[in-house]
Amino acid sequence: MKSYVYPAATSTARALIRYIIDMMNREPERIFYLAFSGGTTPSLMFDIWAHEFREETPWMRMRIFWVDERCVSVSDSDSNYGTMLRLLLQEVGMPDEYVYPIHGDCRSPAQEAKRYSDLVSSTVPLRRGFPTFDIVLLGAGDDGHTSSIFPGQEYLLSSFHPYEKSINPYNGQPRIAMTGCLLFSARKLIFLITGKNKTEVVYDILKSGDTGPAAYVAHHAADVDIFTDIEIDG
Template sequence: MKSYIYPAATSTSRALIRYIIDMMNREPERIFHIAFSGGTTPSLMFDIWAHEFKKETPWMRMRIFWVDERCVPVKDSDSNYGTMLRLLLREVGMPDEFVFPIDGACRHPEKEAKRYSDLVFGTVPLRRGFPAFDLVLLGAGDDGHTSSIFPGQEYLLSSFHPYEASVNPYNGQPRIAMTGCLLFNARKIVFLITGKNKTDVVYDIMKSGDTGPAAYVAHHAESVDIFTDVEIAG
C-alpha cells in the first residue's frame, strides 16, 4: 500500500485527478472502467475536476460506474449519481452511453443490486471469472465503513454477488454496495480520505489491523493507494 499525503483536501483532490489522468495516458489505446464513490470528499474532487482538468481528461476512454448508492431519487442531495451528474458529468458533456448509474430510486434494493450486478458482468472485462475495474475509488466513514459496508456487515466482503443491498445502521437508509468479489478483483483500489476527523480511520488503514471494512479492504486488496491530508505520526 502506498500513501500520498498532501497539505489540504484541495491539493489531495488535485493530486488524485492528476493520478487518474496519468494512469489513462500511459495506455492511450485502452478504455478504462472506473467505479466512483459518493460523499463530501469526492464532491470537492468533482468540482475541481470540472473547472481545472476538463480539457486534459480523456473522457471518451472512460466508462463510469458506481461503488455504492443510497436508495433515493437522483435529485436528492444524498444521491451519489446525482451529485456527480451535477458537479462533473454535465459540466464536461460526458455522453450518457458511457455512464452506468445505480438506480437509487428503486423500490426493491435487492432487485436493483441484481440488475446492476448483471450489467457490470456484461460490461466490465472479466478477470478470474469476475469483472475487474481498472480503478475503484473508495472513501471511508468515521466508523471505518466503505462502499456502504458498515461494521457488522463484513459478510458482504466475502459475497460472490458483485452488488448487494445494505442498510445504514444509524438511520435505516437502504443502500446498494459493491461487495468483496469486485473490491478484491479490482486492478487498483484508491482511497480518498480527507479531514482531521478521519485521523483514526487513516491510522487504522496505515498502521493498525483489520479493524473495520475500510481497513480490511486496504490490507487485503491486490493493489492499494491512499490519498489523504491526514499525516500519521510514526
C-alpha cells in the first residue's frame, strides 16, 4: 500500500485527478473502467475536475460505474449518481452511453443489486471469473465503513455477488454496495480520505489491524493507494 499525503483536501483532490489522468495516458489505446464512490470528498474532486482538468482528461476512454448508491431519486442530494452528474458529467459533456448508474430510485434494492451485478458482469472485462475495474475509488466513514459496507456487515466482503443490498444502521436507509469479489479483484483500488475527523480511520488503514471494513479492504486488496490530507506519525 502506498500513501500520498497533501496539505489540504483541495490539493489531495488535484493530485488524485492528475494520478488518474497519468495512469490513463500511460496506456493510450485502452478503455478504462472506473467505479466511483459518493460523499463530500469526491464531490470536491468532481468540481475541481470539471473546472481545472476538463481539457486534458481522455473522457472518451472512460466507462463510468458506481461503487455504491443510496436508494433515493437522482434529484436527491444523497444520490451519488446525481451528484456526479451535476458536478462533473454534465459539465464535461460525458456521453450517456459511457455512464452506467445504479438506479437508486428502484422499488426493490435487492433486484437492482442483481440487475447491476449482471450489467457489470457483462460490460466490465473479466479476470479469474470476476469483473475487474481498472480503478475503484473508495472513501471511508469515520466509523470505518466503505462501499456502504458498515461495521457488522463484513459478510458482504466475502460475497460472490458483485453487488448486494446493504442497510445504513444509523438511519435504516437501504443502499446498494459493491462487495468483496469486486473490491479485491480491482486492478487499482484508491482510497480518498480527507478531514481531521477521519484521522482514526486513516491510522487503522496505515498502522492498525483489520478493525473495520475500510481497513480490511485496504489490507487485503491487491494494489491499494491512499490519498489523504491526514499526516500519521510513525
